[in-house]
Amino acid sequence: MAAAIGALASSSALGQDPVQKTSLKTRLAVNIAEMAVAECAVDGYSVSAAVTDRSGVLLALVRFEKAGAHTADASRQKAFTSASSRSPTSAIVENVAGNPRVAGLADIPGYLVLAGGVPIKVGEGTIGAVGVAGAPNGGLDEDCANIAIEEVKRRLM
Template identity: 45%
Template sequence: MKMTSTLIVATSLILTSGSVLAANSKTDQVVSYSQLSSATAFELANVAVGQCAKDGYNVSTTVVDLSGRVLAQLRYDNAGPHTLDSSRKKAFTAVSMKQPTANLMKTVSEKPILAPLKDMDDNLLFLAGGIPLKVNNQLVGAIGVGGAPGGHLDVICAESAIKTVLKTAS
C-alpha cells in the first residue's frame, strides 16, 4: 500500500512537471541575456589590478560571464601563481551564488550546517574578493580579485573597478 502511494505521488509529480515544462517551452523558446563586452571585462580587470598595485598589493583579477567562463584575466607583476586560480574561483562563486563571496564566507562561518556548500563544486571558493556585476540591475557576470594580504583588500580593489568602469556602487 505504501509503495503504491509513493508510486502515485511520484507519477503525479512527473506528469505535473512535464506539463509545466511543456507550457513554458511554448512561450520561452529563447532566453535572452546581457553580457559584458571583452573590452569592458578587460578594463574591469585592469582597473582592479591597478588599484591594488597603487595600494602596494600584487594581485590577479578575473572577470567571468553569467556561466562562469573567463572573459578577462590579468596577473600583476610579482603576483603569486596561485592568485590566478583564486581570483577565477572567487568570480565563479560570486556569479554562481549571485552574491559577494565575503557574504558567503560569513554565512558559512556563522552556520556550520552550510559548510558542505564549499565542497559541492571544485570551482567554488568562499573567501572575500568576488563580487557579482550588474548593469541596469541585471546580473551580467562577476569579478574576482586574489592576492592582497586579506580578502577585504581584494574587495576594495574589485569595488574600485566596478565604481570606475560600470559607474555604479557594487
C-alpha cells in the same frame, strides 16, 4: 494547422521573449581586470584579477608581474563563485561561518569561499563577476574589485 501555428506564434504570450539578457563584453572584462589590478597596485598589493560572464566562464585574467602564481587561479575561482552564486564571496564566507549547515558550499568544485569576488550587476541582473586575489586579506581584494566595477558603471548601462 498552419493557420493555428501562425496564430499561436503571433499571440502576445509567444511572440515576446520574456527573458532579456545583457552580456559583458570581453573588452570591458579586460578593462575591469586591469583596473582592479591597478587599484591594488596603488596600495602596494600584487594581485591577479579575473572576470567571468554570468555563468562563471572566464573572460579576462590579468596578473600583476609580482603577484604570486597562486593568485591567478584564486582570482578565477572567486569570480566563478561570485558569478554562480550572484553574490559577493564575502557574504558566502559570513554565511558559511554563521551556519554550519551550509558549510558544504566550500566543497563545491571550483568554489573558493574567500572574500574578493564581486558580482557585476546591471539593475538586479548579474552579468558577470570579478575576483581579486593576492592582497593581505580578502576585504582588500574585494575593495579593489568594487572600485574597478564602480569605474565602469556608466559603461554597463
